Amino acid sequence: MSGACTTLVDDGVIRGVIATVDCQTRAYAQGGYIALTSGSPVFQALLTALLSIFVALIGYRMLFARGDTRLSDAPWIALRIGLILALVTSWSTFQTLVFDVADRAPVEIAAIASAPLQGSSGSSLAARPVDGLQAAYEELTQTAIAYGRVAGQDAKSYSSPQAAAAEAVGLATGVLFFSSAGVISASKLTIGVLTAVGPLFIVLALIEATRGLFVGWVRAMVAAALTTLVTWLLVVLMLTVLDPWLTTLADQRRGQALDPQTAISAAALIFVFGAGQMALTLGAIVMAMSFRLPTLGSSRDSDGRTAGATAARGDPTSALPQPSRAERLAYELQRDTAQSETRSRAAAMAAATSPGRQTSLVFEDRPRLGDTYRRPVVSARRVEAAR
Known part of the structure; x- marks a missing residue:
């Protein structure tokens, strides 16, 4: 653990996990990027080889009029090469265009979208989501302990409402952690690892045969970013809904007047939001899979569109070679x-x-x-x- 991240230890379970993962992921992403692009001769040789092959293919297509490459495409080809070289040789450029977009932008967008809920809540848990999650986790933990003490030896046999409430609140505590801090930390770790190896996939975007790997890398980054976005949005909504329930549980615990129905209802709400988090995560993955990389010249090649449509209909003549x-x-x-x-x-x-x-x-x-x-x-x- 780096020295900058050691101060986050013992800062609460949820708060400490989110802050530590964020700090370590950023340090790991930067270190992996620099080690791959600057300290690896294999990567430098791969970059040189792929650039040589790409330029040779472009020259061959223009010289023998193969494919759809034209002289008018030269500015776009030069721009693409320059963008790839900028992304794989400068960490500041890569951090601004890739890492910050995937890691910070979803949090900022979620904060803007959930501002009405946070503003109307005043000093509620949703005003500061990380602190609110920590407070909710601690309150649910203490409530589960209190119901367990009341239930006594019947806590494992479900022979009393207090035992059932203790079990439900204890399970809801785990669901709260994994559906909020767990999902956010997992998406941050995904972004960090993909950032560390990102230059390799960006270089593979030069050649058409390996461009699919680059598209898959982009889809994984988009899926992780969308997961972070929808998770924070759901966290703010969940804290807004749970705020009065947690306040009631705290009052009952301090007044020694525990109501099992209140605890079970609060736990049921957390289960519902946990299921919603699973659905939103799957939705983020589906949205990320819709990403397609545009092909140069596809808009002007009517023959290519016709051949693609014929192949999609299953016409056996679509297997015939297309004229140059x-x-x-x-x-x-x-x-x-x-x-x-x-x-x-x-x-x-x-x-x-x-x-x-x-x-x-x-x-x-x-x-x-x-x-x-x-x-x-x-x-x-x-x-x-x-x-």
Whole structure:
């Protein structure tokens, strides 16, 4: 444990866990990033190799007109290379664009979204969520102990309402911890580990064959960030709902007038919010899986869209290889030549039927662009008749 994080020990269970995980995760993410990008010759060799392969592929596609890469895409290609180099060579840039967005932005967004609940609560538990969680955890723990003392030896046999209340409140204490501090800490740890190895996946975004790994990395980061966001939102709502119940439990405990129904109802509310937390976490994962990386040139390639739609419908002809840009250009030239000859033939036939002119039709053997054979083409030679 680093020296900056040792002061967080014995600061309460929930408060200490959240603060310690946050501190250690930030230190680990920064140290892992620097060690990978600056102290690893393997990573430097990988970066150089992938950049060389990427530039060679771009040059090959432009030189032989393969794929959809065009000269007009050069600014976007240069921008992409520059962005990747900036992210894998500067921790301050990576921290601002990646780590802070995934780690701090969800907390700030949750604070803004839950401001009406926090403002209307005054000095309630929701005004300061971390301290509120710690206070709720301590109150539930003391309440469970109090009901356990009252129940005496019947605490394990459920033979009295006090024993059932003690068991329910004790279980609710664990649910409260794992559905709040546990989920938040797990998402922070995920962000920290993915940040430490992030440069490796960012470099893999250069090559199309490995770009799927980069997309998966981004989805994992988004899922962790969304989980943090929805957890803090649910925590504020839960503290707002539980505040009067916990106040009643505290008054009953201090007045030695324990009501098992109040304790069981408060525990049931915590169980409901725990189930809601599970549903929101699954929802965050589903939302993160919808991330798609746009493909360069996909908006202008109508043939590619048509082929993709045909493949989605299960057409067996979709497995046929698609023509390259050079082949499509040759086909367009062949079609234009054929249309021009058709118009010339029609004009010649019209001139042959005009009065006062004599036209002889001659068959010529003229090659056509793209033809693998020769076929006779009718041409017209107009001879002015002597009058």
